[in-house]
Amino acid sequence: MHARIRSLALVAIALSAVTTTACKKKPVVAPPPAPVAAPFNQDSADAAARAAREAAERAAREAAERAAREEAARLAAAVAAAKAAFATPVYFDYDMSNIRDDQRATLDAKVPIFQANPDMRIRVAGHTDNRGSDEYNLALGQRRAAEVKQYLIARGIAADRIDVVSFGEERPAVAMDGEDAWAKNRRGEFEIIAGANPFKLPNK
Amino acid sequence: MTSRAARLLLCLCTPLCLFPSTSGAQDTIPQGVRVGLTYDPSTRPGVFVTAVAGETGDSVRAMLARNLDFGDRLNVLSAEPGAPPPAGRFNYELYAKLGASAIVQASMTREGSLHVVVHDVAAKRVLNVGDFAFGGAAPLSPAWRMTVHRASDEVERWITSVRGIAATRIVFVRDQRLWIVDSDGANATPLGVGGTALSPAWHPTGRYVAYTAMADDGLSVVVRDVQSGQARRMPRLGGSNFTPAFSPDGSTLVYSAGDDGTDLYAVAPFGGDAPRRVTFGRGTPTSSPSFSPDGRGIAYISGRLGHPEVYITDADGTNAELLTEAPSGDRPYRSDPDWSPDGRTVAFTSQEGPNLQVMVISLRDRRIRQLTGSARNENPSWAPDSRHVVFTSTRSGAKQLWVLDTESGRTRQLTRGAGVARQPAWSPRLEQP
Numbered sequence: 001m002h003a004r005i006r007s008l009a010l011v012a013i014a015l016s017a018v019t020t021t022a023c024k025k026k027p028v029v030a031p032p033p034a035p036v037a038a039p040f041n042q043d044s045a046d047a048a049a050r051a052a053r054e055a056a057e058r059a060a061r062e063a064a065e066r067a068a069r070e071e072a073a074r075l076a077a078a079v080a081a082a083k084a085a086f087a088t089p090v091y092f093d094y095d096m097s098n099i100r101d102d103q104r105a106t107l108d109a110k111v112p113i114f115q116a117n118p119d120m121r122i123r124v125a126g127h128t129d130n131r132g133s134d135e136y137n138l139a140l141g142q143r144r145a146a147e148v149k150q151y152l153i154a155r156g157i158a159a160d161r162i163d164v165v166s167f168g169e170e171r172p173a174v175a176m177d178g179e180d181a182w183a184k185n186r187r188g189e190f191e192i193i194a195g196a197n198p199f200k201l202p203n204k
Numbered sequence: 205m206t207s208r209a210a211r212l213l214l215c216l217c218t219p220l221c222l223f224p225s226t227s228g229a230q231d232t233i234p235q236g237v238r239v240g241l242t243y244d245p246s247t248r249p250g251v252f253v254t255a256v257a258g259e260t261g262d263s264v265r266a267m268l269a270r271n272l273d274f275g276d277r278l279n280v281l282s283a284e285p286g287a288p289p290p291a292g293r294f295n296y297e298l299y300a301k302l303g304a305s306a307i308v309q310a311s312m313t314r315e316g317s318l319h320v321v322v323h324d325v326a327a328k329r330v331l332n333v334g335d336f337a338f339g340g341a342a343p344l345s346p347a348w349r350m351t352v353h354r355a356s357d358e359v360e361r362w363i364t365s366v367r368g369i370a371a372t373r374i375v376f377v378r379d380q381r382l383w384i385v386d387s388d389g390a391n392a393t394p395l396g397v398g399g400t401a402l403s404p405a406w407h408p409t410g411r412y413v414a415y416t417a418m419a420d421d422g423l424s425v426v427v428r429d430v431q432s433g434q435a436r437r438m439p440r441l442g443g444s445n446f447t448p449a450f451s452p453d454g455s456t457l458v459y460s461a462g463d464d465g466t467d468l469y470a471v472a473p474f475g476g477d478a479p480r481r482v483t484f485g486r487g488t489p490t491s492s493p494s495f496s497p498d499g500r501g502i503a504y505i506s507g508r509l510g511h512p513e514v515y516i517t518d519a520d521g522t523n524a525e526l527l528t529e530a531p532s533g534d535r536p537y538r539s540d541p542d543w544s545p546d547g548r549t550v551a552f553t554s555q556e557g558p559n560l561q562v563m564v565i566s567l568r569d570r571r572i573r574q575l576t577g578s579a580r581n582e583n584p585s586w587a588p589d590s591r592h593v594v595f596t597s598t599r600s601g602a603k604q605l606w607v608l609d610t611e612s613g614r615t616r617q618l619t620r621g622a623g624v625a626r627q628p629a630w631s632p633r634l635e636q637p
Contacts, residue, residue, distance in 0.1 A: 135492045136492065138416065139447075140507065143464075143466075164444075166444045
């Protein structure tokens with residue numbers, strides 16, 4: 001294409017040279033410069049149109065991508081929030097393993113997530129505070145995890161979707177003494193171990 | 205008696221002195237009371253450990269004297285450090301005047317043994333003689349020290365007719381790893397188990413330790429060869445598996461297992477019969493078995509009343525009964541039973557006011573005696589002499605292991621240093637180094 005433009009330009013220069021020679025006596029009026037750029041203008045218009053089209057397409061694409069990104073971020077945030085809600089521990093009273101009334105809502109909130117992710121399997125870990133016997137706390141932690149599992153089974157979740165483990169007092173949430181720390185350490189924790197990738201949000 | 209003891213002390217303070225007491229606070233005896241004045245000399249015969257010749261002589265003498273002191277059956281009086289070993293015939297009359305009933309005279313033989321002579325001061329003759337081979341162990345190495353410990357245990361038996369407990373070790377948990385320490389507090393060493401390990405228990409031979417292994421996917425029971433480090437995982441009996449205990453014949457391992465509640469199961473740790481269920485807790489927590497010395501009974505914790513109490517059952521699961529009758533306390537909590545090697549008592553932990561304390565219950569009349577009183581004290585484990593217990597205490601700050609003489613109330617700190625030490629298990633007497 002460049003070669004063609006160049007040859008056109010050469011033709012135009014040759015023509016103007018001939019004209020100049022023929023009218024030697026006449027006052028030299030410089031002819032307007034050969035319309036060398038004329039074909040360029042056409043191309044340039046095409047290019048501009050093309051560029052505009054491309055820019056518009058790009059803008060649209062970027063907008064779509066941005067929207068998709070924002071949607072993905074929104075979804076990711078929603079998934080993260082749902083996962084965080086799912087991971088919210090339940091808390092127990094000292095030396096007790098029954099589900100407290102004020103902890104039922106925390107457990108009930110997990111049920112729709114089980115329903116939205118039918119292949120999801122989880123692990124419930126029972127923990128204790130560090131006041132009693134280290135060894136008995138292993139057994140107590142197991143009981144707490146088992147109570148959580150029984151509660152979820154009663155809400156319609158299949159038993160084989162829930163593993164239970166005990167960590168006794170060995171993995172405190174707050175490695176301190178005192179009523180506040182103890183209350184935070186007497187807990188059941190929730191971990192997704194399989195079947196939730198991708199994680200599906202429950203239908204509102 | 206007091207004046208006699210005081211006179212004795214005066215006598216000793218001139219050419220000789222009392223062996224310095226290395227014990228710490230005492231639970232039932234006021235602090236600051238000198239050991240030499242506290243105990244009735246008629247029940248704690250005075251013993252001299254004479255100086256020992258040779259490069260390691262001072263170490264041998266110090267270890268013998270300390271072991272006999274830690275045994276709490278003898279009143280150890282020692283020659284001044286650096287005094288030459290006595291030569292020729294003993295002046296028994298002089299030793300008698302100084303309050304000694306026996307003299308322990310040790311020497312190193314050319315054949316690589318510890319030669320020990322014990323003199324009966326009143327009878328003015330040699331009571332017993334023994335040789336204890338070091339087996340080529342390097343001086344002051346753990347095996348070498350164990351030979352000296354075995355010698356002092358025999359000396360204690362010769363004098364008191366009860367064998368000592370120096371040649372033993374205590375396995376315990378420090379920062380969620382297994383450690384082993386000699387009975388005198390020396391050679392505290394990690395066992396080299398990777399990952400979190402809890403609630404160790406000895407095989408009656410002292411060759412194996414069973415423990416609870418904690419991983420992200422739960423609790424399992426492992427039996428480990430202490431010398432070789434070889435480990436074998438016990439059958440996973442559904443749910444969490446934890447707190448193992450060997451039967452006295454070593455052929456059975458009992459531990460907690462279960463998904464909903466936990467119960468005790470008996471397995472053959474080295475192959476054999478299929479696992480057998482022992483307890484029936486109906487979905488309640490059960491843990492921490494401890495066998496009676498005849499292997500026919502098991503003490504354990506059950507939460508079936510809604511709080512933990514100590515129960516005993518026949519090893520086949522029949523005749524389960526509550527051992528620690530709960531009084532009307534606001535927070536009854538009894539745990540960590542350990543059946544004494546003589547079969548007569550069970551030591552356990554009890555919530556007493558704001559703290560846990562170590563208790564002992566007589567199986568004959570169910571009388572309960574509180575053994576500790578200051579700070580938090582828990583998880584007792586009997587020494588082979590059924591007289592000393594090792595337990596966890598916060599009395600010096602972070603949890604450390606302490607040894608208590610249940611007859612005198614005398615205590616000593618076993619572990620020191622960084623980290624939290626807990627869950628001790630006292631080994632049987634160790635015949636091999």
